[in-house]
Amino acid sequence: MSTHLVGQVRPSQLLWTYGPGALIDLPNLSVITMGLDRWDINRCPPVEEARLLAAVSRLLGPQVERLRTPPFLIDEGVNPMSAEGKIGVPVRPFPRWLRCVKCGLLGEFDSGLFNIKPNPYRPEQTHFVHANCEKGTKSDAVPARFLLACRNGHLDDFPWHWFVHSGPSECRGTLRFFERGASLQTENLWVKCDSCGVSRSLVHAFGKEAQENLPACRGRHPHLDSYDHSCSEAPRAVLLGATNSWFPVTLSVLAIPLEKNHLSQLVLDGWEYFSDVESPDEVRVIVKTLSKSGGLPGIEQYEPLDIWQAIQEKNNGNSQTDIISEVDIKIPEWDVLTMASPPSDFPQFLSRKTETPTAYKDKIDSVLLLERLREVNALIGYTRVEAPEESLNEEERPPMANLSRGRPTWVPAGEVYGEGIFIKFQEEEVENWAKRIAVHGRDQKLRKGHQGWRNTRGLNPEEGYPSIRYAMLHTFAHLLIRELALECGYNAASIRERIYASDDPNSRMAGVLLYTAAADSDGTLGGLVELGKPENLERLITQALTRATICSSDPLCSEHNPGDDRSLHSASCHACSLVPETSCERGNRYLDRALLVRTFECQDAAFFEGGRNSYG
Known part of the structure; x- marks a missing residue:
């Protein structure tokens, strides 16, 4: 089998965007990243993080012995024909079906109808051509942009012959893709068989008609060369490049002194x-x-x-x-962050205590400035069609697809360095707040939305609810991220959150860590820590709470009831509380600004009582 360089991606993208089983939509062709069993383990340096490795082993099995970084080129400008120039991860063209841009011919890339034209010095220009095209010499061939996927993580080529012939057929004539009409809506996209002349619009592959016009799922994992014929999920047509074709399932920990x-x-x-x-x-x-x-x-x-x-x-x-045997990987972090004398000389965890903002001493217990921190992330699987449910509980995990054939002995991981601000709330104040009648009412609304959301996905509606304490702390983190992004020099997508919330009597937690991290060894530049000083943090919290009292989408935003539409947020929207997906550990779920400040609809559930009147 021939090998060619086809492009470049950053090592971090192999964890978050283009991991095993994911499609990489390059300028001239589309490829799928192969399973871990195909990767050259000698090119993947190990990453040491005992707590994360223990957590991964509990989920994937004790055979997981290592965390490793994806392979990467150390030097730029190496000879692409040398062994060093071909360091990378193995990929394969997918979908297998290509379309000639001039004559519309549909065929598999290895059918003999198309030839590959590699360019080792400009790998992004590698492409397929239709050498014998009747409408021109060497016409370019591009991937057919329709695929099949199911909730069990399977991915397959679109069944072109089945679809155009409305089921199994003996006809094996060549197929052509063509357009009718001025727009590119699916009703104007057609496929036709040259032999029998039958044609069909792709509008029948989507919507309610899809189940009648598409075959059963074959359980295909193209990155593993395997099939699972026991899959009972109905496949659905997806577009190449669609964001729901691959969702990573990851675990992350902060490097703390053990x-x-x-x-x-x-x-x-x-x-x-x-x-x-x-x-x-x-x-x-x-x-x-x-x-x-x-x-x-x-x-x-x-x-x-x-x-x-x-x-x-x-x-x-x-x-x-x-x-190490903690089930919750955040408990050891909380213990270190809340120590009376937190580490100040650990190379990967440099911290410094600072004064609590004067205006919030009754609500905030302490503030810790993390001048240097290290976060390690591990990819343990992926899902398709629907994003994964955030849970380490084995019974709550989604149908997660495997990264390799057989049980993996290692998983891809990455480490980033940065800085952050840790804010610990007064536990007694949080407990008293949670006992209010109004807070209980907000809790019931969020819980009904949670139950409805899980019912529609076939999950146990009584499991997985993170508590009203979590929703309050989570919303506070979002409001402060939006405020920090305006002043610290980092955009909102670069600031991440880590919520520590538990009302378990044995391990009570109420705090948030906001941090930013970069993949280089030096991390970030101190702008976030500077804003954690009491004179700056007090002003930022005040501004965040003031902005949250009135949303530009009010009164609709403040009156939103999650139980009505089975959503996972209450008084929250893009105008007031939501942040980029890269920043949120829960996918912008379990948010309600009425838990922090007074809104038009709710006056009695605010943790920071008075809202705008007191702090504006």
Whole structure:
């Protein structure tokens, strides 16, 4: 099988946009990323993060031994014909069907009707041509832009012969795609058989007619070369490039000190360097190399014999990290963020306590400025057609498709560095607020919307509701993100949230972390931390609450009842509360600004009582 470079994507895109099973719509052709079993593991450097690896292993099985970064070219301008120039992930043309742009001929790319024209020096110009086109020489061939997908994660070529002949047929004539009318609406798109002359409009492949005009799902996973004939989901026609063709299922953690001993933590973080060490002399050589490259900041401060002892303790199972068993990966983060003396010298977690804004001392317990943090993300699967439900509970997980044939021994991961602001709320104030009658009423409205939303998706309506506490903290994070984006120099899509909300008596949490991160080793530039200082944060919270009291979509926004339309938000909309999808950990769900400030419709459920009158 021939191999050609066809384009470039960033390593982070292989986690969030173009992972295994996802389509990459390039300028001249479309390809699908193959499964992890096809990737060159030697080109995928390991990422050390014990808590995330433990969480992934609980979900995918104990055979998962590593987190690895996707392969990437180290140097620009390498010879594309050399082995170094072909580092990347394997892909395959998909859909298999191509269309000649001049004569409309439909055919599979390996049918002999089309030839590929690679360009190793300009890979984005690699394309297919219809060499024997009757309307011109070497006419370009482009992917046929219709596919089949189902909720179980299957993806297949559009059944062109089946569709045009209205079911199984002995006719195997060539097919042609053509347009009628001035617009490109589906009723004007037609496919015709050259042999029998029958033609059909693609409007019959969508809507209510689709189930009658499309075959059953074949359970195809083109990235794994496998079929699951037991699939009972009805397939639906989707367009190439549609955003609902691939949704990543990811897990993420913040790198926090797991060891009380600083040296033990450094050995854990750099275990990829020390795992095979057999003597103090080898440690000395490795430390010297790391000191020059900056691969493990802080390790040069310790003697090789002390490092060797820490390595032996790790090998003997004396490290605290060997007994990590938290189901909720946020609990250890909360414990570190709320420590009386949080770490201030850990290389990947530099924090500094600051004063609480004076106007909000009765509501906010403390503020922590994170001058440096590290976030590690892992891709564990994907869904199609519908976005995944956010839950680590095995019973609540969606029909998640596999990344490889068989059970994976590793998963793709990425690490980013940045800065952030952590705000801890007064637990007693949150508890008292949650007991109000008006808050209980808002809770019931959101819960009814949640139940209706899950009913329509065949999920247990009594499970998965995050609590009214979560909705209040989540809305606060959104309002503050929108305000921060106006002043900190980062756009709203670059600021992320991490909500810590739990009313479990054994692990009560009420706080939000707003942070921004970048893939380079230096992270970000300090603009967010600067706004976390008390004089700035007080002004920003005040402005956020003031803006939230009146929405440009009021009174419709404030009067929205999630139980009526089975939605997952109450008094919230794009004009007042929603943020980009990259910023929100819940896909803009479970939001209600009436839980924070007074609105036209609700006056008694505001956590920050008075709203505009008090702070405006």
